[in-house]
Amino acid sequence: MKNLKLAAHSSSEKTIIPVGDLEIGRDFVVIAGPCSIESREQTMTTAAAVKASGADMLRGGAFKPRTSPYSFQGLGLEGLKLLYEAGRENGLPIITEVIDPRDVTWVAEFSDILQIGTRNMQNFSLLKEVGMTSRPVLLKRGMYSTLEEWLNCAEYILSEGNPNVILCERGIRTFEQYTRNTLDLSAVPALKELTHLPVIIDPTHSTGRLSLIEPMSLASVAAGADGLIVEVHHDPEKALCDADQALTPVLFDNLMRRIRPLQAFMQNLPSCAMAC
């Protein structure tokens, strides 16, 4: 890890990123919302529901990196404006993925945080472009990447002058077929040793199974993650993407009811006697 001048643990105090009233890195943040922005009704309904259950931020894809070129590609700027409106209406900062360097400044006009998806983790021209904006960047782990490769990508953003990078573990490819990916929860404490950047968990894409989202979310809290990013859809059966892994608002509400007490419990847990 010798090339990490800015991302390394020793180079800085823990990074705290202010977004609206939130302080990512200090507060435990829950980001929720649909995989993609499909319509005004879907966006508004889902935003109001996640707000009611206590989410801190709203997510939603307007530019979708899809495996197939024939799958729904997202509503683009129009979708982003819907997300912006839904965020404003519910008092939730928003986050959305950017996939094209030409879109970066435009997405930054509307979105509070820019997300770099797993497939673009090593898209260096895109990383440099988001590094030049003043918006925080959520950098997802590449599905085949080591921690070192991942941190080097964070270094690209930091070196352009943008100090606000959030790392997001979203599962890696292993030989296991039952889950969509394997959630590498050990990445959380490992990254705490390696870097000062906040780390959050995506329990939706990492498992790809509805039944595993809640247990892995709770495990993330216990592992010391700084937050979660979860897919919620007001009517998952009709979702244009990732239909079988989005939580309904009711399931999300149940999840929140269990996360907050655990989080409080973890905060009151006596710290370990030996320096770890």
Added chain:
Amino acid sequence: MQLEDIRHKIDNIDREMLVLIQERMGLALRSKKFKQQTSDTDREADILARAGQMNLDLVEQPFTRQLLETIIRESKRLQEEDRELVAFQGEHGAYGEVASRRLVPSGAYIPCMEFVDVFRGVEEGYLDLGVVPVENSLEGAVTQVNDLLTTTGLHVIGEVNVPVRHCLLATKSSDYREIRQVYSHPQALAQCRSFLMRNKLEPVPYYDTAGAAKMLARENLGAAAAIASRLCAGLYDLKIIKEGIEDGPSNSTRFMLLSKTPYDGTGDKTSIIFAVPHQAGKLYDVLRLFAEAGINLTRIASMPLRSDPGNYNFFLDFEGHHEAENIAGVLEQVRSLTVNFKTLGSYPADAGIDAPNG
């Protein structure tokens, strides 16, 4: 040319045609002020005959006739509606029109080239009402308008404060990623400077914000955008890429509604103009009267007297009607202390104007 290109051109022509018909309707409404009655059969025959002389092989005579007759019928219907003609300076979609629509919701909005055209049109009775900007919260007084207020005999019968919310507009078929140049009035470009820099857009000065939007639609420029009001998007069939792109805290412009006759309701705000003789303490003497009578001033501005350099006109706005008991007495005394005293009028205050943080 592919079918898509052809259709695209057709759409543009349709839009252009409708914008022109809108302008024609505005002119028809203006022409009514010069006529005794709506119908003028000689003129109608003349219009149809003139079109008959044009030799367009695809636009045949019977169709031309039908089309023009339909347009004439509609313009006569509009003339009979007796809408008030509200004049503003600028092209359709200018912030002056935004103010006009707020002040006179069911008017016919008539664009004028210059402020003086607005004043003259209302004075001479060719236009019913005028809407002019008097001051902007960032840029200060609009001197040309304040000058015209002192020299013409129009009454102020209303006011409105219009927040200036600039929009980045582009043609519907354009791709925002292709935009390189942005046309607008230099003041609007200056107010959006950091937005333009962030997105690496080149500002191109144009004579008017709404004029820039109109040009963009007409020329159908794909790699360009305009900064103008939200109203322009609807008027010129443009899409809003982003609303509220100004850098600073949003600014607002105060507009006044002008008429030949005074406001006939009970206004709660009054505007006056006066000059004082060049003697020590004269302005103080005037202001003291307002203070002692407990009259709340809402604006005081000075402007050099064009006829007498070195001397100034003072514009005073205050709460209350000029005929109210406590105020009428004060104004009588002000009149005796000042020269060129003039009451512009009493009118309903815009509720949003003097509210804290308003």
